[in-house]
Amino acid sequence: MISGKKTMEMIDKIDAMFPDAECELIHENSFELTIAVLLSAQCTDNLVNRVTRELFKKYKTPEDFLAVGLEELENDIRSIGLFRNKAKNIQKLCRDLIDRYDGEIPGNYDDLVSLAGVGRKTANVVLSVAFDVPRIAVDTHVERVTKRLGIARYKDSVLEVERTLMKKIPAERWSKTHHQLIFFGRYHCLSRSPKCDVCPLLEDCREGQKRMKVKAGQ
DNA sequence: CTCCCGATAT
């Protein structure tokens, strides 16, 4: 695994590539953000935004989501995939918000993960984006790029990846870096076909070096 | 660990 200094050199290059990286899930408040992140599991941000644009016109409060039948909500989010679990979780979550949290999204980790459909990654995104609490949410992109770059080990769990990143990156940069790693993974270090040939980090990247050798030897 | 799942890119 790579040193903290080397890690920050790579982080700085990614910072230069995506200086304006930010949350791309369209939302107007912490409630909409939480619903959007819940919906984003195994689905692209683009598709989530396409659905929530209509969804948030129809459903503005937890009460609105509980005012319709489960089947109607399922149909309203069907195109996102995993729609049965997500619809069920949204209604449970809204019920809990009303019963236990006065209808408001709580701003601390333990309360967030107690909500249906909200796990560690979703809670970290909500804390970071909606409440300005320093967190690093490790999603599929963050996990992939940090492992490729050698910042984390391939055998590491997402929790271990998160701890490693928090250890190597100063807390005041967690939020920004988190989004920059996602942009890097989403637009440059793609899962199927990473753009190693035009990557500013190629010389630093273990996976990139490996891939270039394979490419040269065929 | 498995299951949930439609849309999209390759």
Next chain:
DNA sequence: ATATCAGGAG
């Protein structure tokens, strides 16, 4: 055709 997409619950 199939891998992948801002994961979480059982």
